[in-house]
Amino acid sequence: MALIKWSELREEEFEDAVKKSDGLCLVPVGCFEMHGQHLPVRTDVYQAEAIAEAAAKLETAVVFPAFEFGAVSSLVEWRGAVRLDPHLMLDLLENYCTEIARNGFDKIMLVNYHGGNTGFLGYFSSMLGYKHRDFSVITVFPHAHIHDEMLPNVEKYGLSYYPDLTEEDLDVMRDYVYNQHVGGHGCMLETCVMLYIHPELVRMDRLGTVSGLPTHKGDRFVEAGVVVPGWGLNFPNSYCATDPVRATARLGKVMLDILAEKVAKAARVFKEDNKYFVEQREKKRPHYPNN
Secondary structure, eight states, rough: OOOGGGGGGGGGGGGHHHHHTTTHHHHHHOOOOOOOOBBBBBBBHHHHHHHHHHHHHTTTTTEEEOOOHHHHSOOOOOOOOOOOHHHHHHHHHOOOOOOOOTTTTTEEEEEEETTTHHHHHHHHHHHHSSOSSSSEEEEEEOOIIIIIIHHHHHHHHHHHGGGTTOHHHHHHHHHHHHOOOOBBBHHHHHHHHHHHHHHHHHGGTTTTTTTTSOOOOTTHHHHHHHHHHHHHHHHHSOOOOOOOOTOOOHOOOHHHHHHHHHHHHHHHHHHHHHHHHHHHHHGGGSSSSOO
């Protein structure tokens, strides 16, 4: 399927774009923050954009320009982070959605690729329910796992399961899993994906500049189920990873394909089951103010 990007459409093409996409618009959501010294601060946005665009080729949707400045509530001592006022973020994202809907799209999917956005987007979705809307909004945050997805598939079905990979990539995955490498932020997955989509922005020679290994200062909080400040104490460098020195663009391509397919699957369900969202909106309509 041909990729349909909102920013590249002419005015007269919007009506057809709405029909082709069944009224579905994808909004990539990321943030600006440090990802070690080997990846750019816009890493999450680049990845969210790439995932949304790849998914829109599998299940037709229009891709809106990214919501770039998501929730960055901590680790702002590292330069490059951009932290907006939370009320501004909520109002801005709501305005994005109302403008998308005004142009004819009644299904909006926020394609998130920043862990720090999870709470923000959850609250945003809840906040939307305080008014009657003529559109539906859902959020997806896809993951591609080496340890319980990619490596098990290769070991069960062989490398032909992922034709883009080589024996070298299999060795990298085994090393990553069997030696229990740390991952989570600026990690193997993110580095591989960035090597595939924007290799010119990846500085593998800067690995080792800062540590991504846990300090264990926050272990007691994490063990008690307290994510904040546990994560920040354990990873004060805004980097959570064993240095991904063996990352490859081939692995990045496979990871991106997996992420895109998961978003495309969610998009199909959203389209097929949108009646549920419409019914819920109409059921609640009499209970909204000014209705």
